[in-house]
Amino acid sequence: MSEIKKWILEIDLINGNSIIKKLQSINAIDTNFKIHSQNNSIFIPLKHEIDNLSVLLNGYEFKIFPAQKNSKNLIDRKKTHSKSLKETLKEIIPSEFHNLLPRAFDIIGDIAIIELNRDEQKPLRPFINSIGQILLENHSNIKSVYEKASDIEGLYRTRKFDLIAGLNKTETIHRENLGKFHVDIEQTFFSPRLAYERQRIAKLKTEFNLNGKIWDVFCGVGPFIIQISKKNPKAHSIGTDINCRAIELAKKNIELNKIVGNIEFYCQDVKEISISQVFSKFQNSISRFIMNLPEKSIQFLKNLPQFIQKNGALLHLYQFNKKINPIQEAKDIFEKELKNTRIKLKEYKFSKVVKPFSPNIVMTVLDAIISL
Ligand SMILES: C[S@@+](CC[C@H](N)C(=O)[O-])C[C@H]1O[C@@H](n2cnc3c(N)ncnc32)[C@H](O)[C@@H]1O
Structure with a gap:
């Protein structure tokens, strides 16, 4: 007879959630084997025999039995x-x-x-x-x-x-494209669904990478600007965010990604940027802007003019727009807002729907050359 390997708990399907929760709380489920169901029962592999099981499962019907290697109730996760x-x-x-x-x-x-x-x-x-x-x-x-x-x-x-x-x-390290990012899912924004867009932005070859500085206006933990920096070690990059925890992690992410180029992060409200002493050194020096705060990016265009370098700049502007004709709507809103600023639109280089946001709304990006 083959050796007894595990204890299996058989319970009614209907009680599955409550009992699994109780077993999770005492770390008793053996995750090397599968929880599975048959007819109206669930079979849960346990790490060990549990003392006082009848107390823990008071009020629930259950059976506990030993399962042997190769038993149909002991399903090795690796082998399935x-x-x-x-x-x-x-x-x-x-x-x-x-x-x-x-x-x-x-x-x-x-x-x-x-x-x-x-x-x-x-x-x-x-x-x-x-x-x-x-x-x-x-x-x-x-x-x-x-x-x-x-x-x-x-x-x-x-x-x-x-x-x-x-x-x-809630903290973890996420790998994306060629980078690693320290993220706190509850304290900072991070969407893995932007990986492809970030790859596009990082790989983009443009004269605006080197004839001025690159500013990620709403940088979060730094996934856009760090990936740009990795691809363009000679570029000078800047990231700002009002969330100081995000900036703390962005700074850690410089080290995590072994960035050799020049990159600076600031915990800063961009609405107040024009009165920032620290930021005054970047007047007339930015050649590429990334504005990924889709619900509000447009309201911050008026904060850019003093920073745009004299040969103009490449702007990546993200917005939420209606699913019907989103790019036209994005362009109309952008061009209307430019009239409230000193910024001129020279040409669009690229535009696309980045991802769906809700049943009727999509996220868009416009890559536009702007100047004063
Ligand atoms: C949609 S998240 C984008 C983060 C990052 N670009 C990314 O892809 O993970 C927008 C970020 O804008 C920041 N933010 C919102 N209002 C701001 C403001 N007034 N000044 C600076 N940052 C702001 C938020 O804290 C948030 O991290």
Whole structure:
């Protein structure tokens, strides 16, 4: 007879979430093996025998039995081909709720972020911790699973999160393109969905990289400007953000990315930039601007003129626009706002929809040459 390997807890499907949550709290689930379901039962592999299991699971029906190697109830995660999240979740969630399951999730470093709190997803609430646990089990690189608990909001453009499985830590190191970024998902803005756009901006070869300085006006933890700096070690780059925690991490990210070029970060409200002593040294010296605060970038154009260098500058302007004819709308709003400033539009170099934002709104970018 083969040796006993593990204890398996069999419970009713309907109690899955509550019991998984209790077992998570005492770190008793063996994530080397899969939680799986059959008929109306869920089978949970345990790390060890649990003292007082009947006290912990008071009020719930359960069975506990030893599983042997090769038993059909002990499924080695490494030996099973990986299924999509949806496929795996379908095994533990009743079929009437399958259409509510999220199709995808974001990964920032070793943190997975999932959206489960839309009104129509309410029937999934009882399964929320099981969903988190399944995610942890299916992706060995993930250590924490959070669900979005608010929209992106406030001055710092951050959102709230609730932990649903794994370690309670909101800081992580995220790899993107050729860089690494120290991020705090709760205290700073960071979107992995901008990776492709940041790659485009970093790779762009333009005379404006070297005939003046490059300023990332709303830099967050520095993913745009650090990637530009990596590609253009001779450039002089500057990043500003009103969120001092983001600037603290941006400074760490200079070291993390072994940046050799000249890069400076300032915790600074750009509305006040014209009276900043420190920033006065950058008068008439900026040849490239990145303005990624899509809901408000346009309002800050009036803060730029004194910094634009005499040969003009390349501006990357991000906005949120209506899904119908977004680029025309972006150009119309931009050109209208320019009339309130001393800035002249010379030509558009490029424009595109960067990503969807909500059912009717998209994020756009205009690359425009501007001058005084
Ligand atoms: C959408 S995030 C972009 C961050 C970064 N560019 C990125 O891609 O991760 C916008 C940033 O603008 C910053 N911000 C908002 N108002 C600001 C202001 N008045 N002055 C400077 N930064 C500001 C926020 O703190 C936030 O980090």
